[in-house]
Amino acid sequence: MEWLDRMAKAISLIESRMEGKTDIEELAREAYSSPFHFQRMFHMLTGFTVAEYIRRRKLTLAAQELASTSSKVVDIALKYGYESPESFAKAFRKAHGISPTDARERGIPLKAFPRLSFHLSLKGAQDMDYRIIDRPAVRTIGVKIATTTTDGQNSREIPRFWQQAHSDGTIGKLVEACPGKELLGICGDMDLANERFDYWIAAENDDRPADEQWKEFTIPAATWAVFPSIGPMPHAIQDVWRRIFEEWFPSTGYEHAAGPELEVYPDGDTTSPDYRCEVWVPIVKKQI
Template sequence: MEWLDRMSRAISLMEKRMEGKTDIEELAREAYSSPFHFQRMFHMLTGFTVAEYIRRRKLTLAAQELASSSAKVLDIALKYGYESPESFSKAFRKAHGITPSEAREAGVSLKAFPRLSFHLSLKGVQDMDYRIVEKPAFRTLGIKITTSTEGGQNHRDITRFWQQAGGDGTIGKIAQLSPGKDLLGICGDMDLANERFDYWIAVENADRPADDEWQEFTVPATTWAVFPSVGPMPDTIQAVWRRIFEEWFPSTGYEHAAGPELEVYPEGDTSSSDYRCEVWIPIAKA
């Protein structure tokens, strides 16, 4: 219940700060967590980034104000943190499909993005296995893309990235960089405030230099919580991800340590009911 109250208080504070800019550090303090952990938890629990939620709520409130008042478009744009009528109009059209001026026409259809609320849901019927691992920094080689979390774009990009790498033989080449080592899916350089991060398909390799074909990424030394996933991909591992943030974090004294996240894929039939892989999350004591 405590984490539920913290997230609900943060939502209430967000709503009070809709006019103007929002301070992520202030919201995180309200949730008694680090800014990174707060943003990562919010995204995993709601499906929206903090920035995306605030953006949609502001445009909902702005539409209501346009439809019910005679305030100038410029004044409403500035009120909700937009620096110019042009930037406001572009965002408004993307959200509602019409211009701010058209929102004042009688009978026009507007979209409303409601305020979020958190409710208690009894979970944890099944035990959740995990282990704590201390691991020094290690170097990886592979390929990467930069993707956005806005609107779930990262899920589509990453799925396509794996399909392309598998279809053109790149995954096999990466595996041969370090025979016997597991393939890694790495979420690195996460810029949650700007809704972007790099995603790598890579393998641990300490010796081979980077070149025009392979780039290097160093995973820093940290403490990891390691969660097994047993079952066909991708449904099983996606369920593990949800449980980590919905059940494990709220019930432990840990929070996200703001480092890269790993998926570790041993060789095997990923469609098999007994395929085993792992999720590695960097953690720190809250």
């Protein structure tokens, strides 16, 4: 497929710039997409961000150079974009479990993070239901945490956030404050270049002002692709997210509109095989 070729070209460009700075906008142009869509696709398809991939690849190449050459540690650090030997040593130890100096010793085990490649995987035909809707801005209230995609930290922190909100009564109070409204999980203020975003547990509310208990978040007006998820949480909705980026985006004329993403949770037994919720993704037509 065409999108596979584009992603492969972007990876080749990344690999050619390992000794310098990598510009996200240039990578996105190589993939014929917006910077936000490229970064979001990359993360959903690979499980790590562009920045994390580049960091791991540089530390792999640096380890190989330390083990096979007599180049100074400071020179290798600067070559791969680290401002000081200290910052390089800290990142190197986190990646390999040893110091850069130790990497020169014969027989020392090192970790290799290989270059990515994208391949088409043919699967059994399975319809993917969705609808496209336009919606004006919506005001919500709720609670939030700041999290990061680095090392998959968000995948651990968000479930804990929901568990805490249930156990400390926050969910019950939010339902009372927003009667008749569905609970929302919102990924907002996404800063993909720095691997950070805010995650909200919220509900629509036009009347209640923000206060010490509730903060306010406005979901902007947008065109949305809405996908149903049917099955027990969290596996059913995780599968929907995977298919959106692996199957739906590559096969349509749309890309991510760089706005917040929503999960809409109606009341019900979330462990039931019949539980139905939705994923909302903001979209725009591709500009090619």
